Amino acid sequence: MKLRVLGAHNRETITTKCTSLLIGDVLSIDAGSLTSCLTISAQKRLEAVLLTHAHFDHIRDIPAIALNLYRERARITVYSTIEVRNMIEAHLLNGEIYPRFQDLPRGCPTLQFKTMRPYEPEVICGYEVIAIPVNHSVTAVGYQVSDSRGNAVFYTGDTGPFLIDCLRDLCPQILVTEVTFSDRYSPLAADTGHLTPSGLHHVLAGFRRLKGYIPRTIVVHMDPAMEKEIGEEIEEAASDLGALITVAHADMLVPELAPAAPTTGKPHQGHPVVNYIP
Numbered sequence: 001m002k003l004r005v006l007g008a009h010n011r012e013t014i015t016t017k018c019t020s021l022l023i024g025d026v027l028s029i030d031a032g033s034l035t036s037c038l039t040i041s042a043q044k045r046l047e048a049v050l051l052t053h054a055h056f057d058h059i060r061d062i063p064a065i066a067l068n069l070y071r072e073r074a075r076i077t078v079y080s081t082i083e084v085r086n087m088i089e090a091h092l093l094n095g096e097i098y099p100r101f102q103d104l105p106r107g108c109p110t111l112q113f114k115t116m117r118p119y120e121p122e123v124i125c126g127y128e129v130i131a132i133p134v135n136h137s138v139t140a141v142g143y144q145v146s147d148s149r150g151n152a153v154f155y156t157g158d159t160g161p162f163l164i165d166c167l168r169d170l171c172p173q174i175l176v177t178e179v180t181f182s183d184r185y186s187p188l189a190a191d192t193g194h195l196t197p198s199g200l201h202h203v204l205a206g207f208r209r210l211k212g213y214i215p216r217t218i219v220v221h222m223d224p225a226m227e228k229e230i231g232e233e234i235e236e237a238a239s240d241l242g243a244l245i246t247v248a249h250a251d252m253l254v255p256e257l258a259p260a261a262p263t264t265g266k267p268h269q270g271h272p273v274v275n276y277i278p
């Protein structure tokens with residue numbers, strides 16, 4: 001399974017892009033940087049994008065890639081929960097902010113929506129994909145993507161405390177997780193449904209107690225202003241746990257995976273948070 005981090009941050013600047021992942025050449029997760037990190041040819045190779053939640057940094061490139069693919073006479077399928085689809089149709093591809101590419105061209109639209117239901121596996125681009133509800137300030141899911149050789153990656157999307165409850169019945173080899181804030185912002189992170197390095201330490205230690213191992217971990221969605229601090233704190237956490245944790249950067253290729261144990265059962269649902277920071 002070829003895994004590439006496109007954007008690795010929560011805010012776009014000249015040196016940072018919002019979070020997107022690419023699996024193989026055809027399957028992407030979150031639309032933070034699909035158009036800013038991929039050539040037109042690479043965008044045309046995409047067959048599907050999985051969206052974790054409706055915050056703008058995760059859906060921002062849906063209108064942009066839709067226009068590109070419309071002009072190139074290509075198509076893409078957008079998989080998300082019904083809540084995310086409704087938000088995009090109401091506020092972005094609504095015929096006012098941008099054309100309704102879900103209806104254009106007539107008879108063969110550029111963009112097709114498909115609804116993901118939590119815990120119900122779907123085969124997408126030859127991968128088994130399962131959406132797992134996670135704890136964030138709006139309805140959000142993470143995705144586990146498995147290939148036919150048993151390689152599995154779990155991407156958390158945006159999440160926060162209680163992530164361990166969501167991972168209870170999964171056995172990914174690679175965990176791609178958000179860590180948005182540094183430890184001194186732990187109260188803010190808890191209130192807004194985000195992780196800090198110490199929060200991730202807690203999750204990984206809990207995961208090892210449950211499963212006997214810690215998946216190779218890739219950190220994304222850092223706030224650029226805290227990146228240095230986050231990097232130092234992640235290094236401490238990795239050293240304390242004896243775990244391999246990598247802070248991602250834009251356009252980072254993750255080395256090939258080895259086979260993993262299969263997944264089982266139905267994970268617990270996250271606990272609600274109330275405040276709003278995407």
Ligand SMILES: [Zn+2]
Nearest residue numbers: 010057158278
């Ligand atoms: Zn975000």
Ligand SMILES: [Zn+2]
Nearest residue numbers: 055158277278
């Ligand atoms: Zn968010």
